[in-house]
Amino acid sequence: MNFKSVLDTTKQMDETDPLREFRDRFYIPKAKSGRHKIYFCGNSLGLQPKEVEKLLEEELEDWKSQAVDAHLQAKRPWLSYHEQVTTKLAKVVGAKPIEVVAMNSLTVNLHLMMVSFYAPAEGRHKILMEDKAFPSDRYAVESQIRFHDFDPHSSLIEVKARPNENCIRTEDIQKIIEEQGDDLALILLSGVQYYTGQAFEMEAITRLAQQKGIRVGFDLAHAVGNIPLELHQWDVDFAVWCSYKYLNSGPGAIAGCFVHERHARNTALKRFAGWWGHNKQKRFLMEPIFDPLPGAESWQLSNPPILSTTPLLASLGIFEEAGMKRLREKSIQLTAYLEFLIHSKLENEIDILTPQDPKQRGCQLSLQLKQKERGSEVYQQLLLKEVVCDWREPNVIRIAPTPLYNKYLEVFEFVQILKEALHR
Numbered sequence: 001m002n003f004k005s006v007l008d009t010t011k012q013m014d015e016t017d018p019l020r021e022f023r024d025r026f027y028i029p030k031a032k033s034g035r036h037k038i039y040f041c042g043n044s045l046g047l048q049p050k051e052v053e054k055l056l057e058e059e060l061e062d063w064k065s066q067a068v069d070a071h072l073q074a075k076r077p078w079l080s081y082h083e084q085v086t087t088k089l090a091k092v093v094g095a096k097p098i099e100v101v102a103m104n105s106l107t108v109n110l111h112l113m114m115v116s117f118y119a120p121a122e123g124r125h126k127i128l129m130e131d132k133a134f135p136s137d138r139y140a141v142e143s144q145i146r147f148h149d150f151d152p153h154s155s156l157i158e159v160k161a162r163p164n165e166n167c168i169r170t171e172d173i174q175k176i177i178e179e180q181g182d183d184l185a186l187i188l189l190s191g192v193q194y195y196t197g198q199a200f201e202m203e204a205i206t207r208l209a210q211q212k213g214i215r216v217g218f219d220l221a222h223a224v225g226n227i228p229l230e231l232h233q234w235d236v237d238f239a240v241w242c243s244y245k246y247l248n249s250g251p252g253a254i255a256g257c258f259v260h261e262r263h264a265r266n267t268a269l270k271r272f273a274g275w276w277g278h279n280k281q282k283r284f285l286m287e288p289i290f291d292p293l294p295g296a297e298s299w300q301l302s303n304p305p306i307l308s309t310t311p312l313l314a315s316l317g318i319f320e321e322a323g324m325k326r327l328r329e330k331s332i333q334l335t336a337y338l339e340f341l342i343h344s345k346l347e348n349e350i351d352i353l354t355p356q357d358p359k360q361r362g363c364q365l366s367l368q369l370k371q372k373e374r375g376s377e378v379y380q381q382l383l384l385k386e387v388v389c390d391w392r393e394p395n396v397i398r399i400a401p402t403p404l405y406n407k408y409l410e411v412f413e414f415v416q417i418l419k420e421a422l423h424r
Ligand SMILES: *Cc1c(COP(=O)(O)O)cnc(C)c1O
Pocket: 105, 106, 107, 108, 134, 136, 137, 190, 194, 219, 221, 222, 242
């Protein structure tokens, strides 16, 4: 196929895309030329839904005109504000409403979950995580191990990719579970690995772990709003995520947390408590004895930050309209198209670290330059050409075309720009 016919086909894919109208619901950064930038950085910070501004103004107005009375009398009463996102959030992660709560930020939630689900004892004190996990997760895990007076050298196990492979095989996780399962207290993995874009087989891993009595948690920072999740059905113990990546809820947005229903009323679980986790009917009796709510809500410490929850409310409305099923269908095609163009035009210059099997990845492809030393220069060229993407040392460019606001034409143009940059 020649350039013109590929271009025509690409435009046609955009015209027939059933989700094409959602792009208009977002602000897309403008380039100097006046055109929109090609924004492939939703894995780092999602774009702003246009509706956010209006909703935020309403909250500011309620604060201005009602002040403390807005807790009960606002259009969206602040007292129960976090409850307004629960049902929609539960849908996105495949959970029951009692199992999810929007609160804090990701790493805070990870610590709160480990307080409850990492209970090391002599003989069962190890945590399994992936090699090269996101640093914050690694710091959190090490500090939890130390907090319990164990030593990360003996208590932290990392599963690695095999030599000359980029991604981690489920069978290698299985092997560790078989060999060291009795020592493992917790398995903590990413849903989608931030660097390689690999989606772990969460259901299978959870089943293997539970046969050995190991608790299982997932960090869904790069999975939520990106791949289909069925946390309830998969039976995972807990999960945490942030909302500013694929969930488009703005910098530092309120994060999320899942605790499986089977733990909902287990008051024997140790936890750090705060008044927002206390029985709602009795919260303002100000009694000294903590009476935990049933479900994930009981892990809340403080009253929620209204102004950082509002964008999530707007964003989840869009997710509900689009539906995870349709988003995933488009996402698979959009990423497959990127993969196809790279394979056919840049095979000699680029390796793709991300698995080829769509079931084992989300929308992101991690592109590794074969000419290592040119990485940073090529990335600078992309920036000059108004492509927004992200660079990770030593030579990986992460490209995340998202089904809500990216077009096939942007994928096509990106590959052209990348090709020119590589052939300079
Ligand atoms: C983005 C990301 C985080 C960020 O943590 P915050 O607590 O939101 O700052 C943590 N873990 C992973 C895997 C991430 O991708």
